[in-house]
Amino acid sequence: MNVLLTGGAGFIGSHTAVALLEAGHQLTILDNFSNSSFAVLTRLRELTGKSLKGVEGDIRNLSLVEDLLRSQKIDAVIHLAGLKAVGESVSDPLRYYDNNVSGTTTLLLGMQRAGVKKIVFSSSATVYRGSQEGLFNEDSPLEPVNPYGRSKLMIELILRDYVATNSFEALVLRYFNPVGAHSSGRIGESPLGVPNNLMPFVAQVAVGRRKELAVFGQDWPTPDGTGIRDYIHVMDLARGHVAALERLEQGGRFDVFNLGTGQGHSVLEVIQAFEKASGKPLPYHFAARRPGDQAVCCARVEKARQVLGFETQAGLEEMAADAWRFQMLNPQGIV
Numbered sequence: 486m487n488v489l490l491t492g493g494a495g496f497i498g499s500h501t502a503v504a505l506l507e508a509g510h511q512l513t514i515l516d517n518f519s520n521s522s523f524a525v526l527t528r529l530r531e532l533t534g535k536s537l538k539g540v541e542g543d544i545r546n547l548s549l550v551e552d553l554l555r556s557q558k559i560d561a562v563i564h565l566a567g568l569k570a571v572g573e574s575v576s577d578p579l580r581y582y583d584n585n586v587s588g589t590t591t592l593l594l595g596m597q598r599a600g601v602k603k604i605v606f607s608s609s610a611t612v613y614r615g616s617q618e619g620l621f622n623e624d625s626p627l628e629p630v631n632p633y634g635r636s637k638l639m640i641e642l643i644l645r646d647y648v649a650t651n652s653f654e655a656l657v658l659r660y661f662n663p664v665g666a667h668s669s670g671r672i673g674e675s676p677l678g679v680p681n682n683l684m685p686f687v688a689q690v691a692v693g694r695r696k697e698l699a700v701f702g703q704d705w706p707t708p709d710g711t712g713i714r715d716y717i718h719v720m721d722l723a724r725g726h727v728a729a730l731e732r733l734e735q736g737g738r739f740d741v742f743n744l745g746t747g748q749g750h751s752v753l754e755v756i757q758a759f760e761k762a763s764g765k766p767l768p769y770h771f772a773a774r775r776p777g778d779q780a781v782c783c784a785r786v787e788k789a790r791q792v793l794g795f796e797t798q799a800g801l802e803e804m805a806a807d808a809w810r811f812q813m814l815n816p817q818g819i820v
């Protein structure tokens with residue numbers, strides 16, 4: 486299929502691009518490079534030996550989006566473009582609602598005008614966050630506790646409403662904790678500024694870019710007292726998008742899938758995996774809990790397996806080894 490991948494130069498986007506190209510799809514990437522580098526596009530062409538069209542632009546530019554959908558004869562959109570830092574969304578909610586929600590409604594208007602009727606949307610486990618703990622399935626109550634999570638839920642509701650009265654198909658993928666990197670080490674997680682997430686912060690400590698890791702709380706009700714999350718290898722996540730696209734080709738209407746492994750790991754287990762991967766001790770200290778955090782957040786993954794035929798392959802050791810290789814080969818990230 487001819488696919489428009491928004492946010493395709495980012496961490497999830499670049500790995501999804503590799504999986505799509507390797508599956509034989511034609512790819513156009515639209516990215517405003519607000520949290521990624523144009524250099525990623527060159528690396529994608531080198532890595533896959535395939536051609537792809539890269540366009541610098543913003544999903545909030547309706548005429549650009551409509552023209553691109555028409556000129557590239559797009560069959561389906563995989564929509565990853567958006568802001569995703571929870572803490573930042575609390576301090577600057579309007580920026581999150583403008584980029585994520587308004588950006589998506591503009592994209593959908595462009596699709597409507599250009600007659601493009603299929604979308605895969607990147608949602609997040611933060612739509613589940615709230616008073617709950619533990620294992621979440623797709624029917625778990627939705628109660629996001631920050632503007633970032635609320636923006637993702639709003640978009641899911643917009644898609645659900647739009648599909649209800651239009652011949653349009655939308656699949657929503659709720660990511661748990663994507664980590665790791667392509668095994669080549671040529672693309673990976675390269676956030677601008679101080680990483681909010683655990684794995685990129687650990688990688689930057691290991692490579693000497695950061696002094697030491699602060700472990701947010703050691704008194705959680707978990708076996709070792711540290712937070713447990715469902716880490717999924719970013720290449721497994723990428724293959725989940727290919728599976729969703731194939732489902733859309735068969736005619737999917739509206740559906741929601743968790744993308745995770747179903748397996749939880751604690752912060753200390755992540756540290757141990759990284760020490761094994763890098764071959765050196767990782768300096769860390771225990772600090773206070775982070776506001777908004779919770780003890781356990783893991784996915785029930787049966788639905789993606791039954792409906793999409795999707796199953797993850799990589800374990801934590803491989804995630805850490807691939808993340809370390811990327812960080813070692815790109816100490817300052819991709820610039």
Ligand code: WQD
Nearest residue numbers: 569571609611681682683686699700701712713714752778
């Ligand atoms: C993981 C664990 C922390 C950093 C967030 C977003 C979610 C998604 C993934 C976008 C927790 C602990 C972390 C650190 C630490 N992003 N930690 N020290 O919070 O599960 O999810 O990222 O979709 O929307 O909410 O991921 O990597 O921030 O934290 O101890 O410096 O690591 O307490 O237990 P999280 P995370």
